[in-house]
Amino acid sequence: MVVDDEALVRSGFQLILGAADDVEVVATTTGAEAVDTVVRVRPDVVLLDIRMPDVDGLTVLRELRALARPPVVAMLTTFDADEYILTALRSGAAGFLLKDTEPDQLAQLVRTLAAGGVVLSPKASRAVWQSHPGAAAVDDEEAARVGRLTGREREVLVLIAEGLSNGDIGARIHLSAGTVKDHVSAILTKLRVTSRVQAALLAQRAGLLDAGRDAEGGR
Template structure:
């Protein structure tokens, strides 16, 4: 059972997300609280995943994220936002957020996205714009360039990075590459170190900028 904490100052948002997620057989919302109660609740309930509003009147969501990242064995945190071009999104990604979701995310997709987060996969809303991705990269990952960063990887580490960027969890990567989960974890740690990142979504964005995720062009039929 995946345990989730929803942190948002709007009661309607908390209730809506809780209702949707609790309808899934494998997900339980263990708490739904305003921002000021987030840290205490996480320490008490130890959820697997936290859905955290990026903009709250009583406490800054980015401050809460930073505090959560300092907790021993911290939960996976995805940011909630109303705007796909929110300027705070790039800061959240650099600060270790596992991704972000728009509050109008399709309810049918929400449980799947939470499962992806719990399995260690990166989550970016389908409405993420080029501005958000480019803004993240402009903010500190152009020097050294993404290509230069990925050139540091071994062939196997590069393969792990691509599968990680596709949203696969460590167990799935292991199955795909015929490796043990422990070996995959070692490669993921090496990728993080060489790319100078702290989350899978950061690594995925570098992989995209380096051209590792570009699908092959269709050949002309004639």
């Protein structure tokens, strides 16, 4: 389901996503009608504009998260350093998409969200943190939590931050989905976070993603 105040954006996303055989756009709507529509059509994934004139996207997000069966919600934004993104991620959004995302990537991003992955562009995530320098520093307690992760757990955490689902992580590092699930549970417990997004953000702030890219570059 696509929620945006601009009809052109709604129709564009519907056209692009509807072309994928395994993605069905069950509804498009403005922010004012979003919650009622979600309750009625029960989408698996909601792409929600973060800035709308009729109702704030963060307000819609909070209302959706309060539902008994909340959908996975990713925020839509025009700016990679949008000041509201951090609030949305901390409020339960499963990631964010820039509205100028390449059309051929959109369906795969929706598949990632539906499979339980997160959508956090490393470039855009860095822009978010750089625009909020006070929120970017990992404190001593958080660093200690990250330090308690095993090598395998760090590897899984980096893949979580890259947006991979448990199944994709297992395929990447040759583990069963059940084993990956156990690793994810241990990671959330050790980091004292409640969601994959929060874990991914902490990995970003702790420099694990940059370290992973440096290691790949040195091979």
